[in-house]
Amino acid sequence: MAEMISVREAAVRWNITERRVATLCKNGRIAGAKKQGNRWLIPADTQKPADQRLKTGAFRKTERAPKLPLPIGVSNYCLASSEYYYIDKTMMIKDFIDERPMVTLFTRPRRFGKTLNMDMLRTYFEKSDKDTSVYFRDKKIWACGQKYRDYQGKYPVIFLTFKDVKFDTWEETFAAIRDIFAKETRRHKELLASDKCDEYSKKTYEKLADGKVSEVELASALLDLSAMLHKHYAVAPIIIIDEYDTPIQQGYQKDYYDKVIRFMRNLFSGGFKDNQHLSFGFLTGILRVAKESIFSGMNNLSINSVLDNKYSAYFGFTADEVMEMAEYYGAADMLEFRADACRSYREGEILRVAVEFGLDRAAQLHAGFDTYRGVAVDQQFHFVGGRTGAIHYEQVGADEFGIGYFGDFRTIDHIC
DSSP: OOOEEEHHHHHHHHTSOHHHHHHHHHTTOSTTOEEETTEEEEETTOOOOOOOSOOOHHHHHHSSOOOOOOOTTOOOHHHHHHHSOOOOOTHHHHHHHHHOOSEEEEEOOTTSSHHHHHHHHHHHHBOOSSOGGGGTTTSGGGGGOHHHHTTTTOBOEEEEEOTTOOOSSHHHHHHHHHHHHHHHHHHTGGGGGOSSSOHHHHHHHHHHHHTOOOHHHHHTHHHHHHHHHHHHHSSOOEEEEESTTHHHHHHHHTTOHHHHHHHHHHHHHHHHSSOTTOSEEEEEESSOOTTTTTTTTOTTEEEEOTTOSTTGGGSSOBHHHHHHHHHHTTOGGGHHHHHHHHHHHHHHHHHHHHHHHOHHHHHHHHHHTTBOSSHHHHHHHHTTTTSHHHHHHHHHOHHHHHHHHHSOTHHHHHHO
16 A cells, blocks of 8 residues: 655655645645545555646736726716626617607606616717717617617707705705706707808897806797707707706795696696607606696606606616626625515515505515515505605605605615
């Protein structure tokens, strides 16, 4: 029988650590090595295995491709889709083109990617001097065929976001909205030199661009600007308004609700109701303001809330997308605890809804949980039905309603 030596003896002979010897044995690098109990035995005449580890630092720098960062706080689609880890939501474009509702309102809680999705739609549909198709050629929408590609870069777009309009007075709020319109008007500077627009329209353009408009004039700005774009391009524009309800929530909290709701009703009526200069319209917000009938008469409005399965996969992350992301960052083993926390909350909430509102509502809630992050938070608000809480939610928004009716819910969003 061949003479055997211990790991310690081999380590002394080969001038390496015992741990390294044990690793070589475990990896099958030492021929004839046997494990006896907890010890490795090595043939005495075995030569030290060649060190296959690289000694240069050059390879280590490129051994693993650097991971793309997450687009946290990034709402620019071109930037997010090209320089960050981006979860492809472009099939939302296909679903919209297939149905083509005239005006669509998406209501979702905060941090569900509403602004990023709206910027994606703007980038896809908007006419531009640049070739913006490069941001979609490796995305799912481009593989859907020429029918959908023909919509790319076809329309002028009016894009407004009210997400930062949070002021204490109506005067400050009006000034902020006026400045937002001025910046968007100046983005369409081609209208000032257009031979398709008459002098009256150009004077209206200049007043909007300079921010020298009254409240009445600004309330018709969507209609006026869309009419000019329609004349110039011979294609009616798309209007996108992101976080439309932020000024309304602020108005409710700061006691200028009546003024802001009147202005918004007139603004949306001109821009979206029977506007012959409109191809399509998109609005996003946390809630639908129902009490004051801000959308009254808009028979062309399609409302998509967190309870609707349609488009649900495009806001927030699905469970599969979270798993794929976790695997990309090498964190898949950290998911189980968080998934259990979300499941426990989900099951408890479904039971509560079943008892309080019936099985049909509970079934809706169960279906709505497909969107992974934070959805449970908003579900609570929608399931108070026609009660006082529902009216309060429509008026003041998710944060205030959640704290008032269900306690501080924001920890749930952090868990999920």
